[in-house]
Amino acid sequence: MEKTKERHDHPMKVRQARGDRAFGLLNTALLTLFCLFVLFPLVHMLAVSFSGGYHVLRGEVTFWPKGMTLYTYRSLLSDNSIPHAYWNTIRYTFLGTALAIFMTSICAYPLSRPKFFGRKFFSFLAIFTMLFNVGMVANFMVVYSLGLKNTIYAILFPTAINVYNMVIMRTFFQGIPEEIYESANLDGANDLRTFFQIILPISKPVIASIVLFYAVGKWNEFMPALLYMDNKKDYPMQMILRNIVLSSQATDTSTDSALVGQSLKYAAIFITIAPILAVYPFLQKFFTKGIMIGSLKG
Amino acid sequence: MVKAPVSPARRRKWVKHLIDSKWLLLMFFLPLVYFIVFKYGAMTWLIIAFKKFSAVKGIWRSRWIGTKYFEQFLGDAYFWKLVRNTVVMNLYLIVFSFPVPIFLALLINEHRVKYFRKTVQTISYIPYFVSTVAVCGLITTMLSSDGMITNVIRALTGSSKAYLTDPKAFRVIYIVSEIWSTAGWGSIIYLASLAGIDPGLYEAAQIDGASRWKQILHISLPGIASVISIQLLLTIGRMLDIGYEKILLLYSGSTYETADVVSTYLYRRSILTADYSYGCAISLFQGVMSLLLVSAANKAAKQIGETSLW
Numbered sequence: 001m002e003k004t005k006e007r008h009d010h011p012m013k014v015r016q017a018r019g020d021r022a023f024g025l026l027n028t029a030l031l032t033l034f035c036l037f038v039l040f041p042l043v044h045m046l047a048v049s050f051s052g053g054y055h056v057l058r059g060e061v062t063f064w065p066k067g068m069t070l071y072t073y074r075s076l077l078s079d080n081s082i083p084h085a086y087w088n089t090i091r092y093t094f095l096g097t098a099l100a101i102f103m104t105s106i107c108a109y110p111l112s113r114p115k116f117f118g119r120k121f122f123s124f125l126a127i128f129t130m131l132f133n134v135g136m137v138a139n140f141m142v143v144y145s146l147g148l149k150n151t152i153y154a155i156l157f158p159t160a161i162n163v164y165n166m167v168i169m170r171t172f173f174q175g176i177p178e179e180i181y182e183s184a185n186l187d188g189a190n191d192l193r194t195f196f197q198i199i200l201p202i203s204k205p206v207i208a209s210i211v212l213f214y215a216v217g218k219w220n221e222f223m224p225a226l227l228y229m230d231n232k233k234d235y236p237m238q239m240i241l242r243n244i245v246l247s248s249q250a251t252d253t254s255t256d257s258a259l260v261g262q263s264l265k266y267a268a269i270f271i272t273i274a275p276i277l278a279v280y281p282f283l284q285k286f287f288t289k290g291i292m293i294g295s296l297k298g
Numbered sequence: 299m300v301k302a303p304v305s306p307a308r309r310r311k312w313v314k315h316l317i318d319s320k321w322l323l324l325m326f327f328l329p330l331v332y333f334i335v336f337k338y339g340a341m342t343w344l345i346i347a348f349k350k351f352s353a354v355k356g357i358w359r360s361r362w363i364g365t366k367y368f369e370q371f372l373g374d375a376y377f378w379k380l381v382r383n384t385v386v387m388n389l390y391l392i393v394f395s396f397p398v399p400i401f402l403a404l405l406i407n408e409h410r411v412k413y414f415r416k417t418v419q420t421i422s423y424i425p426y427f428v429s430t431v432a433v434c435g436l437i438t439t440m441l442s443s444d445g446m447i448t449n450v451i452r453a454l455t456g457s458s459k460a461y462l463t464d465p466k467a468f469r470v471i472y473i474v475s476e477i478w479s480t481a482g483w484g485s486i487i488y489l490a491s492l493a494g495i496d497p498g499l500y501e502a503a504q505i506d507g508a509s510r511w512k513q514i515l516h517i518s519l520p521g522i523a524s525v526i527s528i529q530l531l532l533t534i535g536r537m538l539d540i541g542y543e544k545i546l547l548l549y550s551g552s553t554y555e556t557a558d559v560v561s562t563y564l565y566r567r568s569i570l571t572a573d574y575s576y577g578c579a580i581s582l583f584q585g586v587m588s589l590l591l592v593s594a595a596n597k598a599a600k601q602i603g604e605t606s607l608w
Contacts, residue, residue: 031409038422045436115318131593133585136581161332284423288423
């Protein structure tokens with residue numbers, strides 16, 4: 001992608017220079033506006049979450065905190081339920097991602113091998129589940145009838161393979177030159193060894209992408225917990241956030257709660273999304289790479 | 299399948315093929331169990347759409363009831379409201395939200411300063427990582443009676459309303475937040491396809507004296523036209539799954555009028571009231587309609603781009 005990026009940087013004819021400069025300025029302006037649109041709620045959130053309740057109530061805080069305080073964060077973290085929910089989220093994300101990447105790769109690999117017996121049939125079996133969405137009630141009934149409700153398995157198992165991610169991986173495996181498989185075969189390695197010792201190590205980029213997709217998905221999801229977890233002690237952070245942010249909507253009448261209300265909500269939101277926002281810039285290329293591999297198919 | 303007896307040679311080949319893939323079959327065992335239990339197992343549960351499900355009797359011994367639940371759902375006047383809301387919301391999305399990532403990609407692609415491009419990309423992808431719950435939290439807090447946006451509107455116009463409970467405002471809120479969340483991330487795919495356009499085309503156009511604007515119109519846009527149409531078809535194909543998580547978090551009794559869609563209705567009327575048979579009937583309806591839409595979209599995509607969605 002980067003190679004072709006410099007293509008416009010050729011010497012231009014003088015006649016065009018004026019119109020092009022106007023175009024360039026307009027372009028910069030529009031993109032800057034878009035970035036401000038994206039950043040505005042986030043910066044506002046940060047500013048309010050660090051501000052004193054009095055200033056927030058008077059509507060004085062926009063993009064810079066006033067009456068700087070850590071009160072909201074302290075009160076959030078002193079409530080035991082939040083560190084506990086945080087721990088749940090970490091647990092679900094870690095175990096869920098580990099299980100999902102394992103299941104997805106052992107599903108994608110056989111489906112990528114031309115010699116796999118019943119490849120067409122099994123591929124259809126997998127892809128069809130992506131095309132036909134059974135809906136939340138049927139999924140709920142499966143979890144319920146297997147007795148998984150209110151256990152961690154209800155969060156981990158039903159989403160162990162995301163077919164879309166599986167297809168991305170399969171596409172990547174298919175792009176590996178056939179000679180590698182042949183030479184492994186000549187060396188007497190069976191399919192299992194070939195997969196674990198040769199294919200997996202050279203597939204690090206795609207695995208990194210898929211791991212990140214799963215991890216972000218797990219960190220951010222709330223529906224499984226809403227459907228399958230009845231006890232507050234099993235709630236992940238997103239569920240707690242949902243209760244903090246949405247429950248007070250109707251009851252936000254007393255001045256006292258309004259005084260801290262906004263700052264507290266913003267602080268809770270920030271705590272929830274902060275870890276991902278903190279690591280994202282460093283991992284950005286893996287995310288975009290995953291999308292690219294996904295779009296190359298066909 | 300075939301009447302003629304299978305020749306020994308063919309059978310031997312068949313068995314050899316099977317033995318050759320024994321390790322692959324072993325590997326595929328767990329995924330297969332997963333699909334059978336969690337995906338096809340769930341499909342089996344859809345049978346209760348035709349039964350009066352009772353938890354005591356279970357899936358098989360519950361009494362058959364025919365298409366009663368379908369008639370109930372499709373015959374309800376409320377059904378048409380759900381269809382209308384789903385279609386209108388999708389139309390709004392296609393008109394207002396769908397083009398944004400395309401514009402964004404074109405603008406980023408045309409910008410000459412590499413660091414600026416990189417920065418814009420990094421910033422515009424951020425919202426994708428903000429969870430639905432957090433996005434809805436930002437929306438409800440900024441639009442609350444003492445929220446930032448409400449304050450700004452009050453300062454500008456002298457009056458303000460409770461926007462979250464206003465059915466007229468719901469679609470605007472939904473679409474704007476959808477643009478915020480998805481525009482940057484959606485532009486990646488267009489950027490990738492813009493990068494694939496032959497640079498020689500731009501050089502030739504420059505020699506012919508085409509302005510930057512003309513280059514976008516006659517080279518960039520046609521170059522990504524097939525990707526645009528495939529994305530559009532995908533959007534249409536997924537129409538019925540429209541962000542129910544977000545609507546579920548944002549809507550309230552006073553905004554059902556414009557906000558309620560099939561999936562939110564399904565959650566309210568089935569999970570919350572434990573009316574599972576009715577829920578499965580709605581799911582089945584929704585699933586079949588989606589399948590038809592996606593298949594039609596795929597057929598159309600094949601015609602346009604000579605490429606299939608799957």
